[in-house]
Amino acid sequence: MLDTTLEQKRAGFWRGLSLWKKILIGMGLGMLVGLMLGPEAELLKPIGTLFVNAIKMLIVPLVFCSLVVGVTSMQDTRKLGRIGLKSLVLYLGTTAVAISIGLGMGILFTPGDGIGMVAGDSAAVAKEAPTLVQTLLNMIPKNPIDALAAGNILQIIVFALGLGIALNLSGDKARPAVAMFESLAEAMYKMTELVMKLAPYGVFGLMAWVAGKYGIDILLPLIKVIAVVYIGCLIHVVVVYSGLISTLGRLNPARYLKGLANPAAVAFTTTSSSGTLPATMKAAQQELGVSKGISSFVLPLGATINMDGTALYQGVCALFIAQAFGIDLAFSDYLLIIMTSTLASIGTAGVPGAGLIMLSLVLTTVGLPMEGLAIVAGIDRILDMARTSVNVCGDLMVSVLVAKSENELDESAYNCPSYNGSRADLA
Ligand code: ASP
Numbered sequence: 001m002l003d004t005t006l007e008q009k010r011a012g013f014w015r016g017l018s019l020w021k022k023i024l025i026g027m028g029l030g031m032l033v034g035l036m037l038g039p040e041a042e043l044l045k046p047i048g049t050l051f052v053n054a055i056k057m058l059i060v061p062l063v064f065c066s067l068v069v070g071v072t073s074m075q076d077t078r079k080l081g082r083i084g085l086k087s088l089v090l091y092l093g094t095t096a097v098a099i100s101i102g103l104g105m106g107i108l109f110t111p112g113d114g115i116g117m118v119a120g121d122s123a124a125v126a127k128e129a130p131t132l133v134q135t136l137l138n139m140i141p142k143n144p145i146d147a148l149a150a151g152n153i154l155q156i157i158v159f160a161l162g163l164g165i166a167l168n169l170s171g172d173k174a175r176p177a178v179a180m181f182e183s184l185a186e187a188m189y190k191m192t193e194l195v196m197k198l199a200p201y202g203v204f205g206l207m208a209w210v211a212g213k214y215g216i217d218i219l220l221p222l223i224k225v226i227a228v229v230y231i232g233c234l235i236h237v238v239v240v241y242s243g244l245i246s247t248l249g250r251l252n253p254a255r256y257l258k259g260l261a262n263p264a265a266v267a268f269t270t271t272s273s274s275g276t277l278p279a280t281m282k283a284a285q286q287e288l289g290v291s292k293g294i295s296s297f298v299l300p301l302g303a304t305i306n307m308d309g310t311a312l313y314q315g316v317c318a319l320f321i322a323q324a325f326g327i328d329l330a331f332s333d334y335l336l337i338i339m340t341s342t343l344a345s346i347g348t349a350g351v352p353g354a355g356l357i358m359l360s361l362v363l364t365t366v367g368l369p370m371e372g373l374a375i376v377a378g379i380d381r382i383l384d385m386a387r388t389s390v391n392v393c394g395d396l397m398v399s400v401l402v403a404k405s406e407n408e409l410d411e412s413a414y415n416c417p418s419y420n421g422s423r424a425d426l427a
Contacts, residue, residue, distance in 0.1 A: 019196065020261035026200035027207050027265060034211025041212025044205045051202020052270050054195045058278045060151050062192060064160050065185040066281065066296035071164025072178045073293045080161075080297075083402055087298050090398045091306040092342060094244075098236050098308035098390070099341045102315020103334055105232040111225040111316065112323025153274055153304045153350075161297075185292075189285075192278040199266060199279070206269040210381060222379050225320050232312050233386045241397040249404045255414055256400060259287035260393050267392040271384040273303045274350035276392050284396055289413030290403040298402050302395030307345035309390025310355035313383055314341045314362050321363065321372030333366050340365045355387055356380050 014022070034041040074080055106112075139154045141147035147155035167174040167181075242253035263280040267273060273280075277300060284295040318337050322329050344358045360373055376383070403409040 019199065020265065022200035023203050023262060023265040026202075026204035027269065030204040030207025031211045033204075034208035034213075035215065037208070037212050038215060039212055041208040044212075045209040047205030048202050048207075048209060048269070049205070051195075051198045051205070052272075052275060054198060054202075055266070055270070055278055056275055058188060058192055058195060059153075059274060060148055060156065061184070062188040062278050062281065063153060063296075063300045064148065064156055065181050065188055066292065067157060067160035067300060068164045068167070068181045069178075069185045070293045070296035071161055072167050072181065075168055077165060077168075079406070080165075083294065083297060083406060084301075086402050086405065087301055087398055088305075090401060091302060091394070092346075094240065094394055094398075095306065095308050095311045095342045095345050096338055097240055098394075099311040099315040099338050101232050101236055101240070102229075102312035103319060103337065105228050105235075106316045106319030106323075109224065109228045110319075110323055111228045112320040112325075153300055157300055157304070185296075189282070192282050196262070196279060196282065199262070203265060203269045210269075210385075214379070214382060222375070225316065225376075226379060226382055228320075229313050229316050229383050230386050232316060233309055233390045236308060236312060236390055237393050241393060245397060245400060249401050251400065251404065251409075251411075251414060256288065256397065259283055259414075260396050262287070263392050263396065264389045267388040268385045271352040271381065271388045272350055273307075273388050273391040273395070276388070277303050277350075280392055280395060284399050286413075288396065288400055289410035290399045291408035291410070294403040294406060294408045295399050298399040299395050302398055303350045303392075305346045306394050306398065307348045307350075307355070307387075307391050308394040309387030310348055310358065311341045311345050312390065313355055313387045314344075314359050317359055317372075317376050317383075318362055318366065318368060321368050321376070324372060324375065325369050327368065329366070336366055337362055350388075350391065352384060352388075353380060355384065 017025075030044075033044070037043075071080065138152075139158050141152065141155035141159055144155070144159040147159060167178055238257070242257065245251050245253045245256045260283060263276050263283045266279040267276040270276060280299050280303070281295050284290040284299060285292055290298075315337060319329070340362050341358070344361050348354045348358050356373065356377060359376065360370065362368075363370055363372060400409065400414075
């Protein structure tokens, strides 16, 4: 009898926790269990994979339906262009700042000093990265069904924008189709909420696997570069993003930081900003009060072209490699790194490890030894966790600022956690 009451209390405690707290507990427990079990913790990875697959299942229908609905709810095509331009300027501007922070941190803390590598030590081959022109040309899907089936987000965005505009121009005749997309989008939002309930368990499984795989010993020699990337990421979110939220948006940055907890945790453990998209959209709408119209356009775009964390990481790693090999960089090299990384971020896919491929592009451009990739590759997952979280936080920041500037931010929802009726679902 006593046991049953205790059980009930425990179950009640867990159920009463808000989702972000559950996710945090999952992460902490996962790390602990992973360190205890070591490589054996791989056994727990399927729990994480289950969650990742469930969330991936949502991406294509969610992005497609909500983007079409986003456009049809904005009859004014000029407004759409304005929102696109604002997002692009903010995305690229913050990316350039991020990489400058990465370079600054690398200069200040010299994470590569004392590693003493000699070019030719180990072999690593530069992987091919798509050029900017290639990326732009590839944005038009020759076959939209192909694009949907392949999950090509940029192509899906282009087709959904076109379809939304065409539905608007078709007037009354297109009403049934618009209503269908509206109800499908609602169903996808609901499904996202259901899948997110799995997040604490998925995060537990993924975290246990990573902690078990890397352990403390493997990390120690490279702890400095890891620390520099993590501190840089933290500065970018807390100083740059929060600063923009309060100066440009005239909003309370603490609310922004609280609102991004769930998607940041999902990004941290899945290392994919595209994969985190359903969680990001949910947080933007329900936690931060961004309208569905703005979030469904700005966020998918951000998940594919905005990679501030990746850019910051490239700055640190380029310097780390230069220092490890004892190579001095000129001022023009720094400029080259800033330009290449900013442009490369447009073509970086929001999937695990994509930043490493782009790093090879930066190294080649500046003429740094490709062998450096081999050292970074060993700890890439750990660096990917931090940079993906920043990528997602950047997307959210831009969605809030753009919504605010377009009068599409529900400030009562932004400021008051209990305002939005749907928030109960988050608990
Ligand atoms: N994993 C990152 C993301 O999805 C991309 C990267 O590897 O930097 O945003």
